[in-house]
Amino acid sequence: DSFADKLRAVLRLDPDVVLVGEIRDADTARTAIQASITGHLVLSTFHASTAAAAFSRLIDMIGQNPIFANAIRMVIGQRLVRKLDDSTKTAYTPDETTKEWVRNALKDLPSHIEKPNLDDFQLWKPGESADVPFGYKGRIMIMEQLLVTEEIQKFIRGEIHDVNVKEIEKVAQSQGMVTIQQDGVLKALRGETTLEEINRVI
Secondary structure (H helix, E strand, O other): OOHHHHHHHHHOOOOOEEEEOOOOOHHHHHHHHHHHHOOOEEEEOOOOOOHHHHHHHHHHHHOOOHHHOOOOOEEEEEEEEEEEOOOOOEEEOOOHHHHHHHHHHOOOOOOOOOOOOOOOOOEEEOOOOOOOOOOEEEEEEEEEEEEOOHHHHHHHHOOOOOOOHHHHHHHHHHOOOOOHHHHHHHHHHOOOOOHHHHHHHO
């Protein structure tokens, strides 16, 4: 039996919520989407670099299909980054090149997100101690949430033929999505992590 056959066997039990470990192929993707259409909440993981890339790849798998438009509600992209140790981190004033990079990263930040002062800001770097030799302690999540709105649904329906990752991301940002990079930069500005860590992970 294939993975999709096993998923169909689970669905015959009529659960309210189904957790699919990972969507790896078109058959599993279609079975999961069909399950969501028939009243199941389906949660799954999918390997891609961003939420928009995952959405684009999923459409490649299931094809542009108006019936599936209401099935996908949200795609979340996430990464784990190391968290600065609060007792040893040190603040510094970044150089003009770094400031310009930060301004550029946050220039399309949605209006509902409070924008920090980008004319004069500090960043933090790791310190060191006997307990925390590298200056990081624990990890935090950086994430982006792509809500599948009416505009985003057009990519699934086939009303927009060019299912391009950049185009999907552009529409999502215009509707209020904070990208994973922007979320990371905002956390670096709050002293939770570093720009180096964000760039390493993304």
